[in-house]
Amino acid sequence: MNTVSAPSTLPTFTATPELTDALQRALVDVTALSLVTKQIHWNVVGPNFRDIHLGLDEVVAIARDASDTIAERMRAVNAVPDARPDTVSDSTLPTAPAELTIVADAVTYEVAAINAVVTTLRGIHKVVDETDAMSSGIIEDVTLKLEQQAWFLSAQNYTA
Template sequence: MTQTARPTHTAHPAFQASQQLADHLQQLLVDLTDLHIQGKQAHWNVVGKNFRDLHLALDEVVDAAREFSDTVAERMRAIYVTPDARSATVAARTSLPEFPADEIDTADCVDTIVAALYAVAGTGRRIHDEVDADDPTSADIIHTILERLEQLAWMIDAENRIANNSIPRSMHE
């Protein structure tokens, strides 16, 4: 069977990502993908007091990370960047601390997953201003991600906090 040559397709997008924007969104995608994986690892292996509540909260982390990684990847495609969330890429490029392989006590799990949430939020905050300068639409996505991940971190971290005796201390006037 003979293949006929396809004519060249030409699109005229109003915007295409710069290399810097592509790199920033790629890093956020990698970190969100790893957060999803770490959330499932935690979900399967957490044990101890308040197990059920934390088990369910971890589902919220997984759902948010999965939804946000899809949103970021689809934004990347919309601005002509090819997302890469293959396992080898995520393992090589994540900025999250490694999650334990064994069972994990609920109190340790809280601290570990909160650290992962804040690591992703840290990536979002680190790249935000440069993303905003290149593409405010992508920056708006980062705003949404930060709002939810920092909310989840606060809610899960509250499990281990001691009223008026935890660092950071709550601010009040």
């Protein structure tokens, strides 16, 4: 396999190994979130199906946008993103159900999956912020969006 050598002029800022590791962890989890959320999206059934089905697409859009933004930021700071299936399978997310899933259970799973990603993002925030404030803003933005989605979805399972 041919590899590409670095250009003679590198970006002004080059990611430290700690920053690269932190961004890679974020990339793996948001990429996994987009995949497992589609799994739930396709297989959710029951009352309020349509609302949850459409809400899950919002989560997918956030996760896909985040994975692209994080990967492109990695390249901008001379790090190499890795979102191959074998790599993404090492995410922190719980295993998604393979079968049809009733709305309440789908919501419970999805909120747990989002919370796993948020835990990763909050866990890497300090090292990212201390190493590259520009990348920190990306992590903060994704965290805020995902926390909002977890709130929206979890409200589905409240009872009076």
